[in-house]
Amino acid sequence: MILQALKGYYDRKLSEGLIAEDGWIQGGLDFLVELDTEGNIQNIADLREMLEKKKKSRRTLLPNIGKQALKHTNSGKDANLLWDNASFVFGIGDKGDTRLQSMIDAIDQWIGETTDAGILAVRIFLVKGLESRKHFSFAFLNPEQGELFSEGNVKIGFRVLQTNYQTVYESPIVANALTKGVRRTEEKNDPSVFRGTCLVTGEADVEIELTHAVTKGVWSAQSSGACIVSFNKDSFNSYGKHQSFNAPVGLRAASHYGKALNSLLESPKQCIHISDASTVFWSEKKTAFETDFSFFFKEPDKDDPDAGVQKIKALFDSVNSGAYLDDDDETKFYILGLAPNAARISVRFWKIGTIKELACDIKQYFEDFNIIKPPKEPEYYSIWRVLVNVAIQDKSENIPPNVAGDFLRAILNDTPYPATLLQAVLRRIRSDVENRVKPVRAALIKAYLNRYYRFYQNSKYKEVSMELDNSQPSIGYHLGRLFATLEKIQEEANPGINATIRERFYGAACSTPVTVFTNLLRLKNHHLAKIENKGRVINFERLLGEIIGKLTDFPAHLGLHEQGLFAIGYYHQRQAFYTKAEEPK
Amino acid sequence: MHNWCLEVWGDYACFTRPEMKVERVSYDVMTPSAARAIFESILWKPAVRWNVTKIEVMNPIKWISVRRNEVGKIVSGPTARQMSGERGEPMGIFIEEDRQQRAGLFLRDVRYRIHGYFDFIPPERRAENYSVAPEFWADVQEQDEIVRMDETPAKYAAMFERRAKKGQCFHRPYLGCREFACDFRLIDSSDETSEPIDETRDLGFMLYDINFEPDITNPTAQFFRASIEKGIVNTDRREVEVRG
Numbered sequence: 073m074i075l076q077a078l079k080g081y082y083d084r085k086l087s088e089g090l091i092a093e094d095g096w097i098q099g100g101l102d103f104l105v106e107l108d109t110e111g112n113i114q115n116i117a118d119l120r121e122m123l124e125k126k127k128k129s130r131r132t133l134l135p136n137i138g139k140q141a142l143k144h145t146n147s148g149k150d151a152n153l154l155w156d157n158a159s160f161v162f163g164i165g166d167k168g169d170t171r172l173q174s175m176i177d178a179i180d181q182w183i184g185e186t187t188d189a190g191i192l193a194v195r196i197f198l199v200k201g202l203e204s205r206k207h208f209s210f211a212f213l214n215p216e217q218g219e220l221f222s223e224g225n226v227k228i229g230f231r232v233l234q235t236n237y238q239t240v241y242e243s244p245i246v247a248n249a250l251t252k253g254v255r256r257t258e259e260k261n262d263p264s265v266f267r268g269t270c271l272v273t274g275e276a277d278v279e280i281e282l283t284h285a286v287t288k289g290v291w292s293a294q295s296s297g298a299c300i301v302s303f304n305k306d307s308f309n310s311y312g313k314h315q316s317f318n319a320p321v322g323l324r325a326a327s328h329y330g331k332a333l334n335s336l337l338e339s340p341k342q343c344i345h346i347s348d349a350s351t352v353f354w355s356e357k358k359t360a361f362e363t364d365f366s367f368f369f370k371e372p373d374k375d376d377p378d379a380g381v382q383k384i385k386a387l388f389d390s391v392n393s394g395a396y397l398d399d400d401d402e403t404k405f406y407i408l409g410l411a412p413n414a415a416r417i418s419v420r421f422w423k424i425g426t427i428k429e430l431a432c433d434i435k436q437y438f439e440d441f442n443i444i445k446p447p448k449e450p451e452y453y454s455i456w457r458v459l460v461n462v463a464i465q466d467k468s469e470n471i472p473p474n475v476a477g478d479f480l481r482a483i484l485n486d487t488p489y490p491a492t493l494l495q496a497v498l499r500r501i502r503s504d505v506e507n508r509v510k511p512v513r514a515a516l517i518k519a520y521l522n523r524y525y526r527f528y529q530n531s532k533y534k535e536v537s538m539e540l541d542n543s544q545p546s547i548g549y550h551l552g553r554l555f556a557t558l559e560k561i562q563e564e565a566n567p568g569i570n571a572t573i574r575e576r577f578y579g580a581a582c583s584t585p586v587t588v589f590t591n592l593l594r595l596k597n598h599h600l601a602k603i604e605n606k607g608r609v610i611n612f613e614r615l616l617g618e619i620i621g622k623l624t625d626f627p628a629h630l631g632l633h634e635q636g637l638f639a640i641g642y643y644h645q646r647q648a649f650y651t652k653a654e655e656p657k
Numbered sequence: 658m659h660n661w662c663l664e665v666w667g668d669y670a671c672f673t674r675p676e677m678k679v680e681r682v683s684y685d686v687m688t689p690s691a692a693r694a695i696f697e698s699i700l701w702k703p704a705v706r707w708n709v710t711k712i713e714v715m716n717p718i719k720w721i722s723v724r725r726n727e728v729g730k731i732v733s734g735p736t737a738r739q740m741s742g743e744r745g746e747p748m749g750i751f752i753e754e755d756r757q758q759r760a761g762l763f764l765r766d767v768r769y770r771i772h773g774y775f776d777f778i779p780p781e782r783r784a785e786n787y788s789v790a791p792e793f794w795a796d797v798q799e800q801d802e803i804v805r806m807d808e809t810p811a812k813y814a815a816m817f818e819r820r821a822k823k824g825q826c827f828h829r830p831y832l833g834c835r836e837f838a839c840d841f842r843l844i845d846s847s848d849e850t851s852e853p854i855d856e857t858r859d860l861g862f863m864l865y866d867i868n869f870e871p872d873i874t875n876p877t878a879q880f881f882r883a884s885i886e887k888g889i890v891n892t893d894r895r896e897v898e899v900r901g
Binding site: 073074075076268269271272273274276300301302303304305306307308310311312318319320321411413416417418419420421422424474477478481 | 674675676677678679680682685720722724727728729730731757758759760761762858860861862864867874875876877878879880882900901
């Protein structure tokens, strides 16, 4: 289903003219070698563009005669047609001669005899260079470029000044050769060619791809690219098949899904990276939901922070009105989460849904996270922000593995959040001595508990509300409120104190209240005595009386859900103090 | 040709897609080959060849992502030196050197009802299994008459029903991968009709089975266009086109 959906996306993009067709591929070129008709170098043009202080290759459409367009094998015999990296163009390294020869062979096999001045010039250039590398010496005159060329990784194209084409491969002869699809091994009866049924398109008796093209753009995978369909160890083979003959996919289908996936991973709007899962999404037909989907989950752009908020508001309105902007509700929407594993890519999750269902699920996700907040907090939290706040030291490398994928899957399937998420956030609250219950953590606990009890109905549970709720039956909630009140009393009694009971006693108070609260209640009397404003004292005592009135006993132990409610009660009460303090007296 | 129905259920299942076999991703529903394997685990003889006609999905489709430690090497046979008993390299695989972590996207809490029948293969058409020890008969008449006189489909049908009712099997039936063992139960057509899930969608091309017929050393995979209609997948070979 996955490969088929990707191929469907390729077909859709091809009909819109937005993706490279067979024989071509989107790639980058760094330099252009300018030749004259005799194959001598006249000039080297630098095509790179400055992007955020780094030089990046220029994106352009390149001839694609096979997988070598994305990644070369080690043999040195798979050159690209009329462009390649410096080690092939200038014959660098031990296999330099082989590489130059293979560039010449590529021209001969795909184009053959020709009168095109540009192609001939390139061929003469390569042949002369094969005889003697001194022919290339002009290119290495510039020390900075020379060094880049010697490393061999920069991509180089050709241009012949006397012709009209910007690059030699723009000539229609090349386009002709590529569309004819002349293969190196033309014979149909070549025994090394395996024919079978393609499992993506169902076509019978097509040539089967041996190794699939790599996918670049999955975070933390090998930089040279990794494969979804790869059998790189003997223990992965079955029935005596080798490599991708274990999963028969036709040549064209393989190239199409590869291009579709690469283009999705490159596009900033249709790919988001959440912890270790790179997620791509697309719809069956062109929709506004497809381009807006990323806004629901990613961090807002620094230049345009409100764009995300507007899209989310549009989403809320859409669910009320019944359609997301002008999209057709029943259009299928695909979401694919990929995670790297060295040279392979594993599928973390895969979901097919209609736009209507997904819009509802995402709206539910945002509603669950709604909680009363201090004024400077962002209105909606991105997934990244939520996950980073449950990681050790708030660093994204420390996000617990699998949680990101499970979290996203739970959002999209409208199921309770993974239990590991609640455990992680409670652990982080206990270890984060400075901040304890940040708004984002309180929102997460509220969302977790409400979703859990929506799924597993329990009459004793009352849904956690956005702000302070006096009628909440949970004991943990009121203990949290009590803790917040006692802390406020201590702060008012000793203004400017560094370490309140929050730093010292939070952990014990939320997990084993009976050990801590009796002590704290005794100490509060001394704090209350120190406060000068007697009116405040009376207010505090009234509040304490109200909270303790809800408790019958201090439990010896609070379970995880109750500890979550403790955190929320603590947070709600603190927010209530701040809003009361802002009221004009 | 009698059609039987087995209900199978288990905690996990992985009907691996061939294209994502290394980092396993399961198909959404059971493959016909996996269903055939369950019938075969209860009863298989050279006289029967199982065919699966229908797969009903009883539980909603749920997924789980798991990462497991596996092995990256195939054990090779002992060398002549090792067979002779001389001291040398130890045999076997050391996991510290050949560990491969493979992630998998499996199905969770599955329950299916699979319907199937078997083709009876008469003795003349079976591939001969020659026993190692010679057989002794009193005379030629006995050899012709007694041997294989009771070969009928009914015999095997009765064997299967008896074994399925008792819960007997040659090896524990499994859902896709050996480690996901399942339980099974024979369903009598008369009693209890429970409802499959209400889902209708196209599942793309799904593996039908592996075809060993033309060349047993080089089997080819067969695919069919699967679609789930109100929770039922039609896998009857007589009705569905199987390619490859």
